[in-house]
Every structure is written in C-alpha cells, then in structure tokens.
Amino acid sequence: MVCGNTSYELAQVIGRFGDTFIENYSPNAYVQRTLRAIQHCRISSLGGHIDQCDVCGYIRISYNSCRNRHCPKCQNTHREAWIENRKLDLLPVPYFHVVFTVPDKLNRLFITSASGTMFLFNVKNLSVVFRGKFMAGLVKQIPQEKTFIRELYQTGWVVYAKEPYAGPEQMEYLGCYTHKVAISNHRLLNTDESGVRFRYRDYRDDRQKEMTLGGAEFLRQFCQHILPKGFVRIRHYGLLSTAKRPELRELQQAFGLSVPKVIDKKNWKQICGCISITTRTAAPAVGKAKWLQLECIWLAGHHLTVYPQ
Numbered sequence: 001m002v003c004g005n006t007s008y009e010l011a012q013v014i015g016r017f018g019d020t021f022i023e024n025y026s027p028n029a030y031v032q033r034t035l036r037a038i039q040h041c042r043i044s045s046l047g048g049h050i051d052q053c054d055v056c057g058y059i060r061i062s063y064n065s066c067r068n069r070h071c072p073k074c075q076n077t078h079r080e081a082w083i084e085n086r087k088l089d090l091l092p093v094p095y096f097h098v099v100f101t102v103p104d105k106l107n108r109l110f111i112t113s114a115s116g117t118m119f120l121f122n123v124k125n126l127s128v129v130f131r132g133k134f135m136a137g138l139v140k141q142i143p144q145e146k147t148f149i150r151e152l153y154q155t156g157w158v159v160y161a162k163e164p165y166a167g168p169e170q171m172e173y174l175g176c177y178t179h180k181v182a183i184s185n186h187r188l189l190n191t192d193e194s195g196v197r198f199r200y201r202d203y204r205d206d207r208q209k210e211m212t213l214g215g216a217e218f219l220r221q222f223c224q225h226i227l228p229k230g231f232v233r234i235r236h237y238g239l240l241s242t243a244k245r246p247e248l249r250e251l252q253q254a255f256g257l258s259v260p261k262v263i264d265k266k267n268w269k270q271i272c273g274c275i276s277i278t279t280r281t282a283a284p285a286v287g288k289a290k291w292l293q294l295e296c297i298w299l300a301g302h303h304l305t306v307y308p309q
C-alpha cells in the first residue's frame with residue numbers, strides 16, 4: 001500500500017476550517033480532540049526529535065505522530081503493523097473469509113454467495129445461526145417493536161464465505177477494510193477559502209468522481225465517520241485473543257513454525273520506510289550507519305540535547 005507524496009492533507013483542512021466547523025456544529029469534546037490530534041500530527045507542536053547519521057552526518061528531523069485511529073497519516077502505520085502481527089499468528093491450515101451482513105432493514109446491503117470446493121460450515125445454516133444470535137443480542141441491548149422483529153426474521157440473512165483468494169497471507173486485503181479512514185490524504189485535490197475538492201468512487205456506476213464541499217460541511221461529513229469513544233472496530237477471538245496467545249505459539253511450534261519469542265515493535269518511521277509513505281527521509285548512505293539522536297524537541301519549544309554515545 002503506497003500512498004505517495006500528497007500536496008494536500010486533512011490537517012490543512014482542519015487548520016483552515018476547524019474553528020468554523022466547531023462554531024457552527026458544536027461537536028462533542030471527543031470529536032474536537034480527534035480533529036486537533038489529526039491537525040497537529042507530525043508537526044512541531046507535538047514535539048519530535050533530531051537524529052544524525054553517525055557516518056555521513058546527515059541530519060533529519062522527525063515529529064511525533066498523533067496515533068489517532070482516524071488520522072490518515074497514522075492509520076497507514078497502524079494498518080501495516082496490524083497486518084504484520086496477524087501474519088505472525090497464522091497456522092499452516094486452510095482459512096476461510098466469512099462475511100456476515102445485516103439486512104437492509106438494518107441499513108445494510110447484503111450479498112450472497114456459496115463457498116468453493118472446501119467449506120467449513122454450510123453458509124445457509126450459518127445465516128440462520130447468525131440471525132438468531134444477532135437478534136437475541138439486539139433485542140437484549142435495544143428492545144424493538146414486535147412487528148419489526150418479525151419482519152427481520154422473515155428476511156433471509158445471508159452469509160458470504162470463501163477461501164482467501166491469495167491464501168491466508170492476503171492480510172493486506174483485510175487490513176484495507178479494518179483500517180479504513182473516512183478519507184485518505186491522496187484523495188484531496190485542492191483546498192482554499194471556498195472549500196475542499198476531493199476524489200471519490202461513486203458505487204452506483206463504479207466510477208471515480210470529483211466533488212467540492214464547503215470546508216465546514218466537509219469536516220461535518222468527515223466527523224460522521226469518527227467512531228464513538230470506546231467503540232472497537234476489530235476483535236480477536238478464540239486462539240487469536242491475547243489470553244490464548246501462548247497456546248497459539250505452542251500450536252505454531254507443534255506445526256514446526258518458528259515464531260520469534262519477542263516480537264520487535266516497529267515504530268511508524270520504520271514502517272513508513274518499508275512502504276514509502278509521506279515523511280520518509282533519506283536513509284544513511286553507508287550500510288552499517290546508524291541514526292544517533294541528537295536532540296529531543298519538546299512542546300512549547302523546549303529543547304533537550306541528547307549526546308550520542
């Protein structure tokens with residue numbers, strides 16, 4: 001997933017129209033904090049540090065990222081890190097990609113398909129079980145009118161299941177869905193006093209189109225995609241849950257797979273280096289050269305010098 005260099009960023013749109021949007025629409029404090037985080041991501045106001053190559057002396061400045069899950073810059077990093085971690089959890093067994101879709105009465109569209117040569121469960125049976133479980137949970141959480149419940153039961157709920165077309169390693173495909181942001185920076189075509197022009201796909205005719213919206217309206221629509229606080233997009237169940245991680249590792253060993261005991265966490269710069277997104281800087285020219293941290297840049301312009309060892 002290469003994002004290339006972009007000339008316009010969501011951060012600029014927030015900088016220009018954020019105050020007007022907040023004044024006009026009074027979003028809650030959580031939404032406002034999210035906007036501010038995105039606005040200041042990887043610029044000097046969030047702090048950062050200065051590194052120098054120990055061989056050629058090349059200096060680079062890196063600013064801290066906001067890590068907000070709605071930030072187009074940070075979500076690339078989150079997605080790549082998530083994909084890498086999921087790949088480490090794989091077992092040498094067949095995998096199935098199963099999609100559960102709720103009916104249009106619940107504002108969703110669903111598509112049906114049968115599975116291929118191998119199958120885990122019959123999708124028709126799975127649909128019935130899914131409907132039962134979903135409805136039981138829904139009614140318990142949010143009581144519904146009896147007629148509405150009956151209508152939902154009369155509707156066929158369909159589950160889509162297939163083998164991943166490029167094998168279980170095809171995590172990138174999943175990652176695109178699980179880590180989608182409302183708009184990525186490369187879709188922004190222009191922003192000026194009049195508003196924001198951007199590219200989008202019209203799913204009615206499956207074509208790329210362009211649209212211009214007033215800045216505050218653009219931000220209002222963007223904020224509709226900000227997930228409520230505490231709302232989780234991804235859950236890992238069963239063997240993939242954190243509590244079962246030791247068992248999963250044992251299983252992997254039993255299958256003869258070698259998984260490192262300690263998995264190094266990569267920071268966004270390392271990940272960005274791999275996928276060449278936005279702020280990648282020139283790497284040290286000589287093979288064994290290292291970056292030495294020269295200075296930390298703190299908030300409010302306070303600097304701290306770190307002497308290289």
Ligand SMILES: [Zn+2]
Binds near residue numbers: 037071072075
């Ligand atoms: Zn960010």
